[in-house]
Amino acid sequence: MDQLPQNSWYCVSVLWVIILTGTFTIANILSGMNPIIPILEQTYSQTFQARYHEDMADGTWILLLSVTMSMTYVGGLVGSLLANPLLKWLARKQSLLVFHGTNTIGLILVAIGLKVAMSHEMVICGRFVVGMSAGLGMSIVPLVVNEMCVPNRRQFYGAVYGTMLPIGVVVATFFAWYEIFGNQSRLLGTLLYGIVYTVIFSICAYWIPDTPYQAYLRRGPEEAGSILCKLRAGEREVIQLELKCIVPESIECETAAAAGSDLQKEATLREIFTTRQYRNHFLVVVLIFSLLMACGFSNVLSFSDKIFREAGLPPDVGTPATMGAFFISALASVGAVIAMRNFDSRSLMIVSYVVVAISHALMTTSIETSEYASAMSWVSLAAMYVFMIAYGVVTTTSFALMGVLCIDRTRSLSLLIGGACFWFFAWLVSFMAPYLTEWIQGYSFLIWMGVTLLGTVNLFFFVPRTKGKSEQEIQDFFAIKKSFCTYVAGERRRTI
Numbered sequence: 001m002d003q004l005p006q007n008s009w010y011c012v013s014v015l016w017v018i019i020l021t022g023t024f025t026i027a028n029i030l031s032g033m034n035p036i037i038p039i040l041e042q043t044y045s046q047t048f049q050a051r052y053h054e055d056m057a058d059g060t061w062i063l064l065l066s067v068t069m070s071m072t073y074v075g076g077l078v079g080s081l082l083a084n085p086l087l088k089w090l091a092r093k094q095s096l097l098v099f100h101g102t103n104t105i106g107l108i109l110v111a112i113g114l115k116v117a118m119s120h121e122m123v124i125c126g127r128f129v130v131g132m133s134a135g136l137g138m139s140i141v142p143l144v145v146n147e148m149c150v151p152n153r154r155q156f157y158g159a160v161y162g163t164m165l166p167i168g169v170v171v172a173t174f175f176a177w178y179e180i181f182g183n184q185s186r187l188l189g190t191l192l193y194g195i196v197y198t199v200i201f202s203i204c205a206y207w208i209p210d211t212p213y214q215a216y217l218r219r220g221p222e223e224a225g226s227i228l229c230k231l232r233a234g235e236r237e238v239i240q241l242e243l244k245c246i247v248p249e250s251i252e253c254e255t256a257a258a259a260g261s262d263l264q265k266e267a268t269l270r271e272i273f274t275t276r277q278y279r280n281h282f283l284v285v286v287l288i289f290s291l292l293m294a295c296g297f298s299n300v301l302s303f304s305d306k307i308f309r310e311a312g313l314p315p316d317v318g319t320p321a322t323m324g325a326f327f328i329s330a331l332a333s334v335g336a337v338i339a340m341r342n343f344d345s346r347s348l349m350i351v352s353y354v355v356v357a358i359s360h361a362l363m364t365t366s367i368e369t370s371e372y373a374s375a376m377s378w379v380s381l382a383a384m385y386v387f388m389i390a391y392g393v394v395t396t397t398s399f400a401l402m403g404v405l406c407i408d409r410t411r412s413l414s415l416l417i418g419g420a421c422f423w424f425f426a427w428l429v430s431f432m433a434p435y436l437t438e439w440i441q442g443y444s445f446l447i448w449m450g451v452t453l454l455g456t457v458n459l460f461f462f463v464p465r466t467k468g469k470s471e472q473e474i475q476d477f478f479a480i481k482k483s484f485c486t487y488v489a490g491e492r493r494r495t496i
Contacts (some may be wrong), residue, residue: 027168074429075131106130156405289418296448332392367442
């Protein structure tokens with residue numbers, strides 16, 4: 001058997017620093033506000049009373065809550081769209097520093113809005129800025145990890161990335177709990193916690209190199225080879241083989257030249273859509289990213305405490321129950337990493353999405369019947385835990401797959417546009433959730449169940465099996481497979 005290149009200990013250390021600081025920062029942005037919603041309501045009510053000399057109406061509070069929580073996802077969408085020009089302008093490490101720095105600026109704005117200015121406008125602006133940071137991070141961190149990691153370990157580190165996100169949510173929710181920092185007297189501790197990982201990354205950034213692929217694009221194969229030697233362990237001949245995978249080979253160059261493209265540059269959006277192989281794996285990555293939020297997760301993430309209260313659980317149970325749910329999700333993510341040794345990531349992801357759909361049905365049942373049977377309120381807790389277990393597996397397998405479905409030339413645009421779709425659906429779900437809950441109550445979960453099942457059907461048909469498959473075999477699947485867009489185009493040609 002041919003010897004495979006391996007990550008050096010230096011590379012492993014760099015990967016873990018990037019993943020841990022990145023995922024824990026993103027997790028804090030997404031979940032850190034959930035436990036302090038009562039403080040938000042109190043602050044907004046006091047501000048409204050001081051300005052207009054009357055109590056804030058329930059409809060006004062719902063609107064302000066929806067805008068505050070969803071503004072994070074609007075910022076995420078903007079940040080993901082800004083990631084591509086940022087990556088073209090700055091090196092990968094500098095882009096990661098911008099991601100962490102933007103998070104710090106946003107948290108400072110939120111702190112001033114809640115504790116100094118008592119202004120919901122400043123809080124909303126701060127949430128938009130930290131959302132931009134999360135959008136940048138969700139696009140840049142997986143890209144850097146995949147470009148820096150040895151190809152045969154990309155799926156593993158993608159799984160690690162997916163596992164660290166729910167673990168980060170547990171830690172962020174714990175620090176934002178009322179008994180720790182989530183109260184008026186210690187609220188600044190919650191906000192300062194979000195800056196800790198920025199400080200850690202900033203200290204470690206001195207030792208983080210550029211990625212080999214970007215070094216090749218900017219400074220040529222010699223610089224890429226020099227960086228690759230630092231990031232890899234093993235014989236130099238094996239490292240040179242990997243370098244040849246980064247530098248386009250003659251046959252691939254001739255094919256690209258015939259198609260009018262340049263393999264020494266990243267693929268353009270036009271090239272992606274006009275090349276079947278590129279188009280198919282691009283659409284699959286976008287689908288995987290989109291379904292991560294379109295399945296209703298941001299509803300659970302932003303309003304889990306509120307969901308538990310509306311299901312009839314005591315108010316003091318909400319945050320501990322949320323922490324428990326995310327802790328179970330983190331354990332499920334770890335279990336998914338172990339299960340991926342014996343089972344295909346695609347199969348695990350599809351089965352888990354079916355379980356997510358079932359949990360939505362259970363949530364609807366519990367909320368709509370809790371008024372008549374008090375014991376049903378605990379079914380909502382069980383449904384939430386079932387959802388989080390399944391979603392932990394979904395997150396891990398999704399990021400593991402995204403690391404191996406693309407090639408170097410298309411990975412950047414695929415992850416960036418996929419990230420934009422991720423944040424769009426995150427905003428859509430979080431903004432609609434309070435209104436849907438107000439209008440149709442528990443039946444709102446049936447909407448997310450329908451979207452989940454529809455997306456799962458598409459995953460079944462268009463995502464290839466990756467276990468035991470080489471990169472070339474995976475790309476051969478995409479080169480042959482007809483995408484949904486191809487079917488639609490074919491039907492149009494036949495009807496003309």
